[in-house]
Amino acid sequence: MHWKEILPSNRYIAYMSYNWNTSDHEVLTLLYQPLIGSLAYSLYMTLSLDVQRQPSKKVERTHKTLMTSTGQHLDHIFSERKKLEAIGLLSVYREKIEGEFVYYYHLHPPMDASGFFNDDLLSVFLYNKLGSKEQYRELRQYFSVEEVNTGDLENVTQGFNQVFTSIHPSEMRSTTPDMLEMLSSSSPLAGRKASDSHYNFAEDGFDFQQFISYLPSFIPKAEIENTKNQRLIYQLAFMYKLKPEEMAHLIQDAMLHSEKLDADQLRIQAKRRYRMNEQDEPPRLGLRIQPEELKSQAGPPQTQEDKTIQYFETTAPIEYLEELSDGARVYEGDIDIIERLIFEYKLSPGVVNVLLDYIFMVNDKKLSKALAFKIAGHWKRKKIKTVKEAMSLAKKENQKRQTFQEKGDRPSYQKKSSSSAQVRKEPLPKWMTDNNWKKEEASEQELEKAKKEAAKYREMLRKKKQQKEES
Structure with missing residues (x-):
């Protein structure tokens, strides 16, 4: 916090x-x-x-x-x-x-517009954030200028010494100590440096020294370690999720016939490898896991509750959604929901994981946009920041939901049409229903039993899914 x-x-x-x-x-x-x-x-x-x-x-x-x-x-x-x-x-x-x-x-x-659009990271993330080729083209067109080809024109520009003369000796004699002091002043002045607009990369995000160790001897290290090329390597590694060993292979391919690193060739190689792994899914900008300042765990997890909290805090929402979907590729619309939960509703990634888990359990394994945003708006107003807070609130919401069901009524965001008279009960996660599970460490036998139950439950879901596809 x-x-x-x-x-x-x-x-x-x-x-x-x-x-x-x-x-x-x-x-x-x-x-x-x-x-x-x-x-x-x-x-x-x-x-x-x-x-x-x-x-x-x-x-x-x-x-x-x-x-x-x-x-x-x-x-x-x-x-x-x-x-x-x-x-x-x-x-x-x-x-x-x-x-x-x-x-x-x-x-x-x-950055100026030229620097922004030529930046490998920012231009790609802007394109994907806008979500439309037309919008991106329109923005780029707004900042574009029409160049004039001067190659065939005669240059008649006057030089400095063609217009001005040097200082006359008599003027030099009038120089005063105050004038010399002012002319030689080194006080800082307003102005821009090329590096002023650059964003930085944390060194712990990509192990550059490990990457260097993977390079063969015929690659000149000095060429790789210059500031400009280092920055490009950090950018591409971040954007295309490349590990040090993978980046080393790309460098080898890009420098196969030259001792100079061809930046354009390296970009092409990185894009090609990314597309082989991710098909047509573009790289996206977003928070990956729970930020350090919002994590609850100070040390190793001691109880089952601690382990669940740690799991939610160290797993990206998209990865968690893949697990909830038995490893299936996440639907583009679901990714958009997750991004909006993080960026528009300002929920932390760990809290989004709890919200996803809760919705899947109360909504028949379906991620409903309306329900997700309804709950997110409520949690935002409640200022839910941590996984622990989200789990506590989800338990209270579930208790209210069960009370409503017993009375034959339901919260407004969970109501169905009048034709759905039967209330369907979904199995809920243990952290939501069992108040004793967090008090002590589970035994090995209990853990093994829980794993078997989870596997059995996943198999049941798989069979249901298969039956629906066949029918």
Whole structure:
């Protein structure tokens, strides 16, 4: 949770080293906002406009002020801030002064449109986020310019020394110490560096040294380790989910006849390998598992409840949905539901797993969009952040549901047509129905029995599915 790291009373110093222009606003709104969402976009705009109003391009405030100006709770600000960091719009530093942390927020300019569309990661994720080739083409067309071919034209541009003359010696004699001091000043000035707009990759996401160890001796290591090529390798490994050994094979193929790394050839090889494994499924941008600050487990799991919580926290929702579907490929519409639960309803991945498990059990193994969003809206209003909170609320909802069923009534989001008079009872997960299971560690015999029951249940579902297909 945010309170472990940041408090409303903590001060922050926001600053930037560039001047805002119209193009920045267009790129942020049209290109960055679909990726980071409206809240992160609003946070960046709030910080940058506050800084821009200051002559020194620097401002000091408390996070309480930021909460007031954005209308957001601090936990929301904290989670949205991380998106700005990840995409390269913000760098965060801190120091401890008199027992409290002071944060430094260095705001970076967005990439220009050319850099964004030429970026291997951002362009692909924008395309998939928009979900339409026409929309993507329309955006790209908006930022495109028509170049004029000057190859056959005569260049009559005047050179600097053709227009200006050098300083006359008499002018040099009028130089004063103040003038020399001003001309030689090294104080920082507003301006942009090419690296200002770059997002970074955490080194623990891809083991670069292990990747290097897989390369054969004929590959020049210096060519691979230069900054530009390293960044490309990190990008492709992230986007196409490549392991160090797989990336080493791609590098070999791309450098088979040359000592220079052909970036375009490496991209082609990476796409080809990805398509062989994933068919036509495009790479997607999204949170994979429960963020560290929202995890409940501090150590190894001791009880069955701990193990279930750990499982929900360390499994991506799409992977969990595959398991619920007996390993079948997840339907595109279901993936869209999961993404909306995470990005629109702001549910953490672990909480989404609990929600999926609950819906599958109460809705005859069907993932209903309306039901998912109805429950998600309720959980969001209840400020459910952790797996433990979600499981606790799901138990209460299930108890209410059973009470409604016994009385012949049901919650509004679970009502069916009047023709469905019979109430169908679905088997529920043990974490929802058994209050004793979390108190002590299960024995080996109990675990073995549970595995057999689970296998038996999966077989029953498989037979039902087969019967439906045959009928």
